[in-house]
Amino acid sequence: WISTAQVANKILLLARTTPVEECSGTEGLSLFYTDLDRSTVEVREIDKLGRKCVDSNQVFIDGLRIPVEDRVGEEGKGFSYIxxxxxxxxxxxxxxxxxxxxxxxxxxxxxxxxxxxxxxxxxxxxxxxxxxxxxxxxxxxxxxxxxxxxxxxxxxxxxxxxxxxxxxxxxxxxxxxxxxxxxxxxxxxxxxxxxxxxxxxxxxxxxxxxxxxxxxxxxxxxxxxxxxxxx
Ligand SMILES: Cc1cc2nc3c(=O)[nH]c(=O)nc-3n(C[C@H](O)[C@H](O)[C@H](O)COP(=O)(O)OP(=O)(O)OC[C@H]3O[C@@H](n4cnc5c(N)ncnc54)[C@H](O)[C@@H]3O)c2cc1C
The missing domain is CATH 1.20.140.10 (Butyryl-CoA Dehydrogenase, subunit A, domain 3)
Structure with a gap:
């Protein structure tokens, strides 16, 4: 259900950066704002009941590399920002x-x-x-x-x-x-x-x-x- 991925060239992404067993609570997730690189991100539009003016999508990410300068804030604190x-x-x-x-x-x-x-x-x-x-x-x-x-x-x-x-x-x-x-x-x-x-x-x-x-x-x-x- 990722909105506007048909037209976006950037993605706001919350990803696990520390294994869950090494963290407490909601830590260990980091937030990134990075290029939506279509060679590593597959986007499939979902045909839906309404809201036709905004595309909704399934997004499959495989091998997307993100430079550290695209991280938002501190490593492991992403969920608190969200x-x-x-x-x-x-x-x-x-x-x-x-x-x-x-x-x-x-x-x-x-x-x-x-x-x-x-x-x-x-x-x-x-x-x-x-x-x-x-x-x-x-x-x-x-x-x-x-x-x-x-x-x-x-x-x-x-x-x-x-x-x-x-x-x-x-x-x-x-x-x-x-x-x-x-x-x-x-x-x-x-x-x-x-x-x-x-x-x-x-x-x-x-x-x-x-x-x-x-x-x-x-x-x-x-x-x-x-x-x-x-x-
Ligand atoms: C048009 C549209 C646009 C969206 N856009 C975005 C977007 O841009 N970005 C994004 O991240 N998400 C987006 N979403 C996703 C949306 O936030 C989720 O679909 C929604 O939060 C429900 O989660 P789910 O689909 O995983 O349902 P599930 O968690 O699979 O739940 C299915 C059903 O079971 C019920 N249920 C689950 N657990 C319990 C429980 N413990 N007790 C009682 N009932 C329970 C739920 O209430 C629900 O009715 C969008 C969804 C739609 C339909």
């Missing part, structure tokens, strides 16, 4: 999910107002209104968690629990909003013309990546609730 990017990435993806969910909701409300069945707009029925109102609340609540996580990050305060919670809540709220947008459009929800089928496909990415919802639950259970590590 960690710096994980929380902001979750906050960013959570924001994206809130935005996508809101876009789906706006299309659903718009269609519910204009589509008339049996002489009145379908949006006049509570069966249509209530799920959309629920989605609005879910998205707003998720957005508050996104803001809290971003604020903590800006204060240089610990924010892993909030960043993970924001990613989880926003992705789930987004997915529900996209699903409800399709239901609101009825059969037309399945037509590409109304875009909501694409929104649903795109909503899978913030759900699955950069960390799955199940692993977020594992993290919260362990780090926030003090339960034994399960993975």
């Amino acid at each position: 960690l710096h990017g994980l929380n902001p990435e979750r906050i960013l993806i959570a924001s994206e999910a809130v935005g996508l969910g809101r876009a789906a909701l706006a299309r659903a409300a718009g269609y519910a107002n204009e589509r008339e069945v049996f002489g009145r707009p379908i949006g006049q029925n509570q069966g249509i209104q209530h799920p959309l109102a629920q989605s609005w609340m879910e998205l707003e609540a998720a957005h508050l968690m996104v803001q809290k996580a971003a604020w903590l990050y800006d204060q240089h305060a610990p924010c892993a629990a909030e960043a993970n919670a924001a990613k989880y809540l926003a992705a789930e709220a987004c997915y529900h909003a996209c699903e409800r947008a399709i239901f609101t459009h009825g059969g037309m929800g399945y037509a590409k013309e109304y875009h909501v089928e694409r929104y649903l496909r795109e909503s899978w990415i913030p759900r699955l990546a950069p960390v799955s919802p199940q692993l977020i639950l594992c993290f919260i259970a362990e780090k926030v609730l003090g339960l034994p590590k399960s993975y």
Whole structure:
């Protein structure tokens, strides 16, 4: 799942530089920013559900030699550098999910107002209104968690629990909003013309990546609730 490897000429690579049995914790991994040498790196594109504007790839590395000046920071400390990017990435993806969910909701409300069945707009029925109102609340609540996580990050305060919670809540709220947008459009929800089928496909990415919802639950259970590590 390496993004943009079809066009990249550089690669950010985390590689083991000390055998695992000689290290403790997450040490022994080093970070490199180096040329993507296609004579030693094979790139195979993955055909996928959505996100067509960015290529995703399997990458096979065999015999790539990296000069020491391409190492980022100290040898063996690479994982600690990668960690710096994980929380902001979750906050960013959570924001994206809130935005996508809101876009789906706006299309659903718009269609519910204009589509008339049996002489009145379908949006006049509570069966249509209530799920959309629920989605609005879910998205707003998720957005508050996104803001809290971003604020903590800006204060240089610990924010892993909030960043993970924001990613989880926003992705789930987004997915529900996209699903409800399709239901609101009825059969037309399945037509590409109304875009909501694409929104649903795109909503899978913030759900699955950069960390799955199940692993977020594992993290919260362990780090926030003090339960034994399960993975
Ligand atoms: C479009 C797209 C783009 C991506 N881009 C990048 C990228 O640019 N760079 C990059 O490094 N990665 C990228 N990824 C990878 C992504 O981060 C991973 O796919 C994701 O973190 C899930 O890991 P996995 O696929 O290895 O799932 P696995 O670890 O194989 O897990 C499979 C399933 O089992 C569940 N599971 C596993 N362990 C447990 C457990 N202990 N308890 C409960 N459930 C469990 C998981 O939650 C998941 O649902 C991308 C993925 C996608 C789909």
